[in-house]
Amino acid sequence: MSCKEIGADIESADRTTYRIDGKSGTMWLQNRFSFRFHARLADNNDGGQGVRLEIYDFSPFPPDRRFIEKLLKKLVDKIPGSKFEYSLDCVEQLDDAPVTLTKNAAAPIIVNRGRLMVDAHMIPTFEYNLKGATGDNGMHGADKLVIMPPECGNVLNLYKDTSLVLGIAISSIEEITPVMAEKKGLLGKKGDLVLDIIYNDGSGSAHSVRMDVDDEKGGEIVEKVNRFKKTEKDQDVFYDFEYLENGQWLPDRLYPATPFLAKYEKLVWVTQDTAGVFSKRYKWIKALTNIRAFYYNFESRAVDAITLTIVQDVIVMNKRKESASRSSGTITLYERGSYTTGQFRSAQDATTVTIGDVAFMYNGAPRITFVGVEDPDALAALARKAIDNSKVVFRLRQPAGQSPVMPQSIDVCPKCNAQNMPASNFCSKCGMPLL
Numbered sequence: 001m002s003c004k005e006i007g008a009d010i011e012s013a014d015r016t017t018y019r020i021d022g023k024s025g026t027m028w029l030q031n032r033f034s035f036r037f038h039a040r041l042a043d044n045n046d047g048g049q050g051v052r053l054e055i056y057d058f059s060p061f062p063p064d065r066r067f068i069e070k071l072l073k074k075l076v077d078k079i080p081g082s083k084f085e086y087s088l089d090c091v092e093q094l095d096d097a098p099v100t101l102t103k104n105a106a107a108p109i110i111v112n113r114g115r116l117m118v119d120a121h122m123i124p125t126f127e128y129n130l131k132g133a134t135g136d137n138g139m140h141g142a143d144k145l146v147i148m149p150p151e152c153g154n155v156l157n158l159y160k161d162t163s164l165v166l167g168i169a170i171s172s173i174e175e176i177t178p179v180m181a182e183k184k185g186l187l188g189k190k191g192d193l194v195l196d197i198i199y200n201d202g203s204g205s206a207h208s209v210r211m212d213v214d215d216e217k218g219g220e221i222v223e224k225v226n227r228f229k230k231t232e233k234d235q236d237v238f239y240d241f242e243y244l245e246n247g248q249w250l251p252d253r254l255y256p257a258t259p260f261l262a263k264y265e266k267l268v269w270v271t272q273d274t275a276g277v278f279s280k281r282y283k284w285i286k287a288l289t290n291i292r293a294f295y296y297n298f299e300s301r302a303v304d305a306i307t308l309t310i311v312q313d314v315i316v317m318n319k320r321k322e323s324a325s326r327s328s329g330t331i332t333l334y335e336r337g338s339y340t341t342g343q344f345r346s347a348q349d350a351t352t353v354t355i356g357d358v359a360f361m362y363n364g365a366p367r368i369t370f371v372g373v374e375d376p377d378a379l380a381a382l383a384r385k386a387i388d389n390s391k392v393v394f395r396l397r398q399p400a401g402q403s404p405v406m407p408q409s410i411d412v413c414p415k416c417n418a419q420n421m422p423a424s425n426f427c428s429k430c431g432m433p434l435l
Contacts, residue, residue, distance in 0.1 A: 002078065011163065113255045125148055130211055139165055145159075151258070158209075171232050195222065197211070252264050259287075293306050321353070
């Protein structure tokens with residue numbers, strides 16, 4: 001009822017799976033939504049007891065805050081004596097959050113590694129039409145497959161029209177096999193490519209799905225699934241550290257090979273390169289946080305990073321002047337404590353801009369280098385402030401003797417001897433393949 005009163009059309013509401021699907025907006029601009037919810041008795045801060053409605057967002061895209069706010073206000077109006085208190089800034093699921101039931105045995109299990117440092121809408125996803133799909137759990141009739149990459153949950157989503165009918169965590173896939181099945185037609189039997197998927201539901205039980213895909217797309221789907229499965233395993237590297245706040249050391253965890261921010265990690269500077277005009281998608285990003293310097297390629301999943309606590313110096317190299325029309329990317333400086341605030345873009349009427357390389361030094365050599373940065377001196381100044389601050393408020397929790405960069409051995413480039421993060425595909429300094 002509350003959804004209808006704010007102009008949202010409900011396509012389905014399932015009390016078994018605690019899920020609401022629908023759309024809102026005008027006939028020209030509509031936003032589809034899908035979220036899970038749970039209502040339970042919960043203790044209030046004042047010691048009393050009341051009913052709290054909790055909405056858990058399992059989508060890789062951020063929810064429409066205005067829509068959620070309007071919905072909550074309508075709900076509160078329907079409950080006599082209710083108090084309107086809510087938070088839309090939660091970045092991780094509560095430890096005591098209820099387990100959400102699902103019709104499908106293989107609800108995606110997504111590890112929460114933190115919040116994205118980029119816009120999820122600009123991360124490339126991969127969509128394929130299906131001629132049909134069947135599963136041993138009774139699922140049938142899916143007509144679309146969407147592969148969500150590691151940055152968006154690493155999940156295979158099967159849809160019928162606009163409704164999600166099954167989600168499979170790529171990490172749970174044990175086998176994906178192309179099979180040429182016979183199909184009867186007017187001219188007799190002919191081959192038809194299907195993909196057989198065997199996956200684990202997390203309880204040890206194996207399940208299967210058969211998808212009828214376009215013959216020319218089968219190999220591409222298999223390649224992406226296998227590659228993303230390996231990527232997730234490579235990225236499942238973390239280290240624990242402590243953050244000083246108000247005189248107390250608080251625990252935190254960082255996945256340095258991913259574009260996810262730790263709880264106390266803040267963006268200081270970021271630049272990006274994108275593809276597309278009307279629907280832009282990331283190609284790569286370079287970022288500086290209060291914990292690390294970071295490079296990530298969304299096409300190859302090549303990655304490089306270094307923690308600021310071990311950076312010995314920041315050097316600007318290869319400074320030169322270039323035409324403003326040749327420069328690309330956007331540099332954004334975020335207000336974080338004592339860091340500089342502002343935004344930098346090439347001036348429309350400027351004829352030249354200063355370009356340079358910013359190198360983060362470790363053991364007397366560049367460990368990671370941001371090449372072709374606009375206004376490199378400003379970035380170097382920001383980096384030095386962040387480094388000084390990091391050595392005061394951060395400390396590692398891992399045992400002595402382990403590398404402070406990563407809890408794994410680093411990859412050394414055979415050409416220039418630069419040190420790269422484990423599982424890097426290319427050298428961050430010279431671009432030499434490390435495969």
